[in-house]
Amino acid sequence: MDVAETNLKGDTFPGEVHPVPGGDIVLTKLDDIINWARSNSLWPLTFATSCCGIEMMSVASAKYDFSRFGFEVARATPRQADVIIIAGTIVNKMGPVLKRLYDQMADPKYVIAMGACAISGGPFFYNTYSVVKGADHIIPVDVYIAGCPPRPEALLHALISLQEKIKSGQTREQLKTEKPAQQALPKG
Amino acid sequence: MLEEVSAVDQGDMIINIGPQHPSTHGVLQLVVTLNGETIKKVEPHLGFIHRSIEKMCESLTYRQFIYVTSRMDYLSSHINNHGCALCVEKGMQIEIPDRAKVIRVLMDELTRIASHELWWGAMAMDLGAFTPFFLSFRERETITDIMEDTCGARLTMNYIVPGGVMAELHPDFQKKVKAFIKLFREKADQYNELVTGNIIFQSRMKNVGVLSKEDAISYGCTGPTARGSGVNCDIRKLYPYEIYDQLKFDEVIETGCDSFSRYLVRVKEMYQSISIIEQLIDNIPEGDFQAKTKAVLKLPKGEFYTRVETARGELGVYIVSEGATTPYRIKFRSPGFSNLSALNHMAKGGKIGDLVAMMGTLDLVIPDIDR
Amino acid sequence: MTGIGLTHILFVSIALFFIGVYGFLTRRNMIMMLMSIELILNSVNLNFIAFNKYLWANKMDGLFFTIFIIAIAAAEAAVAIAIIINLYRSHRSIDVEDASDLKF
Amino acid sequence: MWSLGNIAHSIDVWLNQTFSPALALLIEFVIVGTMAISLFAVLGLVLVFMERKVSAYMQIRVGPNRVGPKGMFQTFADTIKLLLKEGLTPTGSDKFLFNLAPVIAIISAMLLLAPIAFAKDFQMWDLNIGVLYVSAISSVAVISILMAGWSSNNKYSLLGAMRSGAQIVSYELSAGLSILAIIVLVGSLKMTDIVASQETGWWLFKGHIPALIAFVIFIIAATAETNRAPFDLAEAESELTAGFHTEYSGMRFALFFLAEYVNIFIVCAIGATLFLGGWMPFHIGQWTAFNHVMDFIPSSLWFFGKTFFLIFLIMWFRWTFPRLRVDQLLNLEWKYLLPISMFNLLLATAIAILGWHF
Amino acid sequence: MGSASMIVLIISAIVFAVGGILVSKLLFKKHNSVVKGEAYECGVPTIGKSWVQFNVGYYLFALIFLIFDVELVFLYPWAVVAKSVGWLALVEIIIFMFILFVGFLYAHKKGALKWM
Amino acid sequence: MTAQDIIFYLLAAFTLVTGFLAVTTTKIFRSAIFLLFSLIGIAGIYFWLEYEFIAAVQIIVYVGGIVVLIIFSIFLTQEAGSNLPDTTMSKKITGGLAAVFGFGFTLLQVLQHKFIGTTEQGIEPNVANIGNRMLGVNEFGYSLPFEVVSILLLAAMVGCIVIALKKPVEK
Amino acid sequence: MSAIQYIKDIYNAVKSLLIGMKQTGYYFTHHKEIITQNYPEEKQQLAERFRGEVVLTHDSNNEHKCTGCTACELACPNGTIKIVTKFELTPEGKKKKAIDKFVYHLELCTMCNLCIVACPTDAIKMDQAFEHSVFDRSQLTKVLNKPGSKIMEGVE
Amino acid sequence: MTNEELKIKLTELLPSATFEEGGEWVNLSVAPAEWKPFAQQLRSVDGLAFDFLFCVTCVDWKTHLTIVYHLTSTIHRHSIVVKSKLDRAKAEIETVCDIWRTAEFHEREQAELFGVNFLNHPDLRKLILTDDFEGFPLRKDFEDPINMIKL
Numbered sequence A: 001m002d003v004a005e006t007n008l009k010g011d012t013f014p015g016e017v018h019p020v021p022g023g024d025i026v027l028t029k030l031d032d033i034i035n036w037a038r039s040n041s042l043w044p045l046t047f048a049t050s051c052c053g054i055e056m057m058s059v060a061s062a063k064y065d066f067s068r069f070g071f072e073v074a075r076a077t078p079r080q081a082d083v084i085i086i087a088g089t090i091v092n093k094m095g096p097v098l099k100r101l102y103d104q105m106a107d108p109k110y111v112i113a114m115g116a117c118a119i120s121g122g123p124f125f126y127n128t129y130s131v132v133k134g135a136d137h138i139i140p141v142d143v144y145i146a147g148c149p150p151r152p153e154a155l156l157h158a159l160i161s162l163q164e165k166i167k168s169g170q171t172r173e174q175l176k177t178e179k180p181a182q183q184a185l186p187k188g
Numbered sequence B: 001m002l003e004e005v006s007a008v009d010q011g012d013m014i015i016n017i018g019p020q021h022p023s024t025h026g027v028l029q030l031v032v033t034l035n036g037e038t039i040k041k042v043e044p045h046l047g048f049i050h051r052s053i054e055k056m057c058e059s060l061t062y063r064q065f066i067y068v069t070s071r072m073d074y075l076s077s078h079i080n081n082h083g084c085a086l087c088v089e090k091g092m093q094i095e096i097p098d099r100a101k102v103i104r105v106l107m108d109e110l111t112r113i114a115s116h117e118l119w120w121g122a123m124a125m126d127l128g129a130f131t132p133f134f135l136s137f138r139e140r141e142t143i144t145d146i147m148e149d150t151c152g153a154r155l156t157m158n159y160i161v162p163g164g165v166m167a168e169l170h171p172d173f174q175k176k177v178k179a180f181i182k183l184f185r186e187k188a189d190q191y192n193e194l195v196t197g198n199i200i201f202q203s204r205m206k207n208v209g210v211l212s213k214e215d216a217i218s219y220g221c222t223g224p225t226a227r228g229s230g231v232n233c234d235i236r237k238l239y240p241y242e243i244y245d246q247l248k249f250d251e252v253i254e255t256g257c258d259s260f261s262r263y264l265v266r267v268k269e270m271y272q273s274i275s276i277i278e279q280l281i282d283n284i285p286e287g288d289f290q291a292k293t294k295a296v297l298k299l300p301k302g303e304f305y306t307r308v309e310t311a312r313g314e315l316g317v318y319i320v321s322e323g324a325t326t327p328y329r330i331k332f333r334s335p336g337f338s339n340l341s342a343l344n345h346m347a348k349g350g351k352i353g354d355l356v357a358m359m360g361t362l363d364l365v366i367p368d369i370d371r
Numbered sequence C: 001m002t003g004i005g006l007t008h009i010l011f012v013s014i015a016l017f018f019i020g021v022y023g024f025l026t027r028r029n030m031i032m033m034l035m036s037i038e039l040i041l042n043s044v045n046l047n048f049i050a051f052n053k054y055l056w057a058n059k060m061d062g063l064f065f066t067i068f069i070i071a072i073a074a075a076e077a078a079v080a081i082a083i084i085i086n087l088y089r090s091h092r093s094i095d096v097e098d099a100s101d102l103k104f
Numbered sequence D: 001m002w003s004l005g006n007i008a009h010s011i012d013v014w015l016n017q018t019f020s021p022a023l024a025l026l027i028e029f030v031i032v033g034t035m036a037i038s039l040f041a042v043l044g045l046v047l048v049f050m051e052r053k054v055s056a057y058m059q060i061r062v063g064p065n066r067v068g069p070k071g072m073f074q075t076f077a078d079t080i081k082l083l084l085k086e087g088l089t090p091t092g093s094d095k096f097l098f099n100l101a102p103v104i105a106i107i108s109a110m111l112l113l114a115p116i117a118f119a120k121d122f123q124m125w126d127l128n129i130g131v132l133y134v135s136a137i138s139s140v141a142v143i144s145i146l147m148a149g150w151s152s153n154n155k156y157s158l159l160g161a162m163r164s165g166a167q168i169v170s171y172e173l174s175a176g177l178s179i180l181a182i183i184v185l186v187g188s189l190k191m192t193d194i195v196a197s198q199e200t201g202w203w204l205f206k207g208h209i210p211a212l213i214a215f216v217i218f219i220i221a222a223t224a225e226t227n228r229a230p231f232d233l234a235e236a237e238s239e240l241t242a243g244f245h246t247e248y249s250g251m252r253f254a255l256f257f258l259a260e261y262v263n264i265f266i267v268c269a270i271g272a273t274l275f276l277g278g279w280m281p282f283h284i285g286q287w288t289a290f291n292h293v294m295d296f297i298p299s300s301l302w303f304f305g306k307t308f309f310l311i312f313l314i315m316w317f318r319w320t321f322p323r324l325r326v327d328q329l330l331n332l333e334w335k336y337l338l339p340i341s342m343f344n345l346l347l348a349t350a351i352a353i354l355g356w357h358f
Numbered sequence E: 001m002g003s004a005s006m007i008v009l010i011i012s013a014i015v016f017a018v019g020g021i022l023v024s025k026l027l028f029k030k031h032n033s034v035v036k037g038e039a040y041e042c043g044v045p046t047i048g049k050s051w052v053q054f055n056v057g058y059y060l061f062a063l064i065f066l067i068f069d070v071e072l073v074f075l076y077p078w079a080v081v082a083k084s085v086g087w088l089a090l091v092e093i094i095i096f097m098f099i100l101f102v103g104f105l106y107a108h109k110k111g112a113l114k115w116m
Numbered sequence F: 001m002t003a004q005d006i007i008f009y010l011l012a013a014f015t016l017v018t019g020f021l022a023v024t025t026t027k028i029f030r031s032a033i034f035l036l037f038s039l040i041g042i043a044g045i046y047f048w049l050e051y052e053f054i055a056a057v058q059i060i061v062y063v064g065g066i067v068v069l070i071i072f073s074i075f076l077t078q079e080a081g082s083n084l085p086d087t088t089m090s091k092k093i094t095g096g097l098a099a100v101f102g103f104g105f106t107l108l109q110v111l112q113h114k115f116i117g118t119t120e121q122g123i124e125p126n127v128a129n130i131g132n133r134m135l136g137v138n139e140f141g142y143s144l145p146f147e148v149v150s151i152l153l154l155a156a157m158v159g160c161i162v163i164a165l166k167k168p169v170e171k
Numbered sequence G: 001m002s003a004i005q006y007i008k009d010i011y012n013a014v015k016s017l018l019i020g021m022k023q024t025g026y027y028f029t030h031h032k033e034i035i036t037q038n039y040p041e042e043k044q045q046l047a048e049r050f051r052g053e054v055v056l057t058h059d060s061n062n063e064h065k066c067t068g069c070t071a072c073e074l075a076c077p078n079g080t081i082k083i084v085t086k087f088e089l090t091p092e093g094k095k096k097k098a099i100d101k102f103v104y105h106l107e108l109c110t111m112c113n114l115c116i117v118a119c120p121t122d123a124i125k126m127d128q129a130f131e132h133s134v135f136d137r138s139q140l141t142k143v144l145n146k147p148g149s150k151i152m153e154g155v156e
Numbered sequence H: 001m002t003n004e005e006l007k008i009k010l011t012e013l014l015p016s017a018t019f020e021e022g023g024e025w026v027n028l029s030v031a032p033a034e035w036k037p038f039a040q041q042l043r044s045v046d047g048l049a050f051d052f053l054f055c056v057t058c059v060d061w062k063t064h065l066t067i068v069y070h071l072t073s074t075i076h077r078h079s080i081v082v083k084s085k086l087d088r089a090k091a092e093i094e095t096v097c098d099i100w101r102t103a104e105f106h107e108r109e110q111a112e113l114f115g116v117n118f119l120n121h122p123d124l125r126k127l128i129l130t131d132d133f134e135g136f137p138l139r140k141d142f143e144d145p146i147n148m149i150k151l
């Protein structure tokens, strides 16, 4: 899928896909295959901090079954995981750990912020002294999914959105590493 | 024979289990000192999910703070809400309608089953069997559906409010609950075959994590953890709240003191809860689901302590009020916190594989511990 | 059919033998020395097999010697390592020079 | 009836006619090599997919169904993904050994393909010492695990490697002893002899109780040797995160993964050959008519059918049983399996000598 | 095809493994950070040395295994001919095994087969 | 030179090079791995000589057994990643010289010696023959050594357990 | 341990294992037990009370019932709702408070239902939409009143 | 034992204790210095046998801190609440974790949240907060302008 096409399809995405500067570069077939493979094989890290983690487990369970998308190979070690689903509150003490885990994941890696807490601190935004106000203060997030906790289907929706994002080559990872030339281009 | 040898070998190794680790069920860090594979010491490090709920509650009104408590022990969120609501009602001296009481108890027991189901699956998964996890989630999903119908959420309900419950029961409630009871009775035996009777499970759990009765009391253990050691500590029996004193159910007590008896307690508790639900489901009294309360609640000056039995043990809610709309100080005595403190004692001398079984049968919910 | 004869194999075995000797002489770590000994034993085995094949193909004595040497080597290695480990546990070192001054 | 053996033979003849012998040999080498690699890859893909589906059905869910028709390309996507993933080498690790370990795992798995008779007359190398060769090469695999665990410079890896080392070497004994029970009955180590001896029935049925016991022990030992649940202590997820391959990522991890699955295939193939007659169709003693009907099913189908049946059995174990604790695991071997299989071997000898088998 | 197939297999294994690693190296453009290389330990820095000293208990397994492994090696030629040799084979192997079994029982008794 | 020769030379070179690396590397684990390779090389030579049984035994016992044991003992006694102290130069030189001279001398002897073998028909060293010999009680039989081996193994096992479980002497 | 005990142990162990395998074998062969829903294609009927997000109900005339009384803002435990009010001139020429923007931070909302309960005019309600995934956090901050919408007649 | 009987018994043990009226449980205050020996007696005296400490908490009254122990007896099923006033600047009290082992964790928690120094506690490191956390967050005057956004 080349960039021009994604822009056309932009509104089908739940989030906005920003047009890339230099978007006229047609992605090669190889890139297509790579993105296809990557998007269809997102192995999550078993990482859950609180309530949202239970809904994440529900997604794994038989009723919602994320193995249909090939996500079921949950890896306990960040080395082999592709996507880290931040399911739950991140507190100040957990912040460095999360950062470290993220750093130790092998590239390419993606992040889904699940639930109000991971997005912004959610219910613990005000009057708390220990909650990180959004996981994106610590690590870059690719997809946000609101809810407290989001339904299992909502997480599946987020995973599908992430797949779309990868397929269109719009993840931060892809923009950063695979087309460095484009970054050099002036904005606009 | 080998003991003397290992005493000389300085083969001590310190390994971290957690914060991100599949068997800690959350973000608990255990610093384990090992000799070979034998555990010498387990040191829990908490706070990886310390969300300062107690501080937060000091600036929330009595109606608002309850919702945070669903996020504490999210597996028994109803019961948490219930405890808080009871405490507020005690302070305000609100008498709630019978219907609300029955609904609350029903919800509590459904939550308890859901929580134990999840624990059952997760524990089996910890011990390396994956299938039970999926089977237990099937039942749990039915309960969540029931909850969702009535409460509008799957996990963090915020359904029980001071004065009663937030909404009327869903018309299908009784029908669905009965269907669930049928399903549960049908499937539970299969699970017993798959897990309880399994020789590997038994040998993984028997004589593992032994916690004697005295130790259990001294460590302040409550709930199934303590009942597995022969302590009778079921708040529903000892200090009955709502309508528990009118119900027929047994307090499940096992005296094996090891992981397996804790396991049995939980499994049997599910049956007890089912029987409670069966007693109530056809006898929900008519009436209001909520007492008339003021829009803004103000507790009189004083201290109020209530305790309820969550799926994990005794939850104490301690409110110090200065007569304002917000609590002056609120303290949640969470069952997991005390239960966890017994871990080091239990784990000593076990193998690292035993630690998983112990953690599993302690059934920790870390946000409940950290608050 | 092939130009390789007994001497070729003997060359290999001799070379291996002296590699083992070199290792034995130069290394001070006991495990390393044990490994050198294994090399030496192997060169002997190779000799036996070569002699058996090229000189006395009608008998199997060389072969059986090899089998027994392997068995003995296993036993020897086991005992040697047991000793090394015992030594290590008492002296925290498996350096020959550290061990030599201790009565054992 | 077509058979793989004939095809191989005609290709050989044709090549020798067209090219000079040396060139023909070279081409054959290349063909064999490519075939081995593709067999390897295909086995990995198929087995992983099979495992996912089997587990899904046992767990009342559907499993991968969205990538390609019925999710067929799921493992394919995973492979490409792994190929394209960064291969991390932790600092402080021994880089040489860290890279070498998966290669050794692959080599040992690959070498084990040699003596397996995939179909009638279709075998790479009918070794004199067939089964012994298998035991020999499979003992190399443990080295790769120890190597990986050591070189990762990680505690979990080291513990996992240590456990797995003790486990694999222990179970090698009872696996070997249960194989020997069949060898005693057959009187040869050669794969072809073993298969041929089951002309009149499979050893599992012919060999009375000793063969049955040997079969059970072999399956248990095979599960343990391939580090599968309930013996997957080396990578016990809930204890050691990922065991010896904690630090491995990308392609190197994929190689371990692949080697594991190919090893499963190989032990099951060996099991099928020893106990279920390999490619030999289901024959019953002297029922010539029946036997003849059975012969119509191609031998390769028989072979793969049996092997996949055993693989399914092993998967079934995995998705049913919890993991054993490490001391229980070793207890099982040293207290139960080893004495029993030693005794069983004697029993088998007695039966063989008395000629009590069919 | 004989032993040549072994060489072919070794070569193809190496091609496969090394090729795979190389291809992935080629296709993937690396970016490094310091933390990435550090040992993974559930997300916190490693406590103490990664190297740990093991207990002798572990080693005893390898040791007893080695002894039995040698035994196993002797059993193979025996097994091949046992049927044709007859009772003598059985008698010899019973003696052989018995002696080793005594050792095995000894090890058991001493607790050498307990995992620490 | 035939393919056979090439293979032999490759095997020999592999064995010797890895053997040499095994005794010279400063990282002990690597050294064990090189030893392993060297042993596998020797097994290859046995294969080449068509002594398949011996080759398999070599791999099973040495690779699967002794090297694993050595690795375990390395786990037990050595720190990962740390290098062994390099040997002193003088030691290296003396050792090297000794080895080289010894090597030259022996090789000379071997080359000068004329080996005379039998011309009788050989026995194929296959497993059946080995088995028959091993169980044989006649003059060519090895049944007595065979039983003796079991006693040796028993002794080794008992010895090891006694030593390994012995309370280490205090410093 | 007596020999009989030994054999008994083995028998019991094997039996319990076989029972377990029977269970999983049952599920493996009975595909009707499968309860998976194919989410994006077939969606589950959501409970009507399911709380997915807060919406301000508008009728066909683009009118809503919110008076801007901020009761919901006060009831909300975590400041999800921000009511920006303005003063409008009624046809009678009186100044009247009305909402300018009903700002709703979906990323903070915990779906606790307190605002709905608090609202005196039932202007807001819970909606079942749950597919909120976005690539950019700022998109989760929503203005609930539609552009140009007005307060419904007769709502005080 | 009823509350009245308990009160009498407790006054016997510790005459200086003051009782608070109201509440379902007997509610008494002791001086910090008297706490430890008193606790010992509570645990061991036959008719009392308070073997189950189920809650330790602290309240910041701006002028002083109060530490509150909730005790119950699993044998007699009676409960009491013991309070002790602590100086805010120098909050110190003896630990009771050798009497009730659960106190170890509870005290650690209160120590870091309120800054109460439990004397003779075996291990008073931070349990929940990060090691470099400054201040005592549950005290009323705790301010953290960076992390704490007031509503």
Ligand code: SF4
Pocket: A050, A051, A052, A053, A087, A088, A089, A114, A115, A116, A117, A118, A122, A123, A147, A148, A149, A150, B071, B156, G110
């Ligand atoms: S968003 Fe809600 S459900 Fe999720 S972790 Fe936070 S409080 Fe829990």
Ligand code: SF4
Pocket: G054, G075, G076, G077, G078, G079, G080, G081, G108, G109, G110, G111, G112, G113, G114, G115, G116
């Ligand atoms: S649902 Fe709760 S959190 Fe959301 S806006 Fe309403 S009151 Fe606030």
Ligand code: SF4
Pocket: G065, G066, G067, G068, G069, G070, G071, G072, G073, G083, G118, G119, G120, G121, G122, G123, G124
């Ligand atoms: S939504 Fe309801 S409560 Fe909120 S400002 Fe409008 S009218 Fe008031």
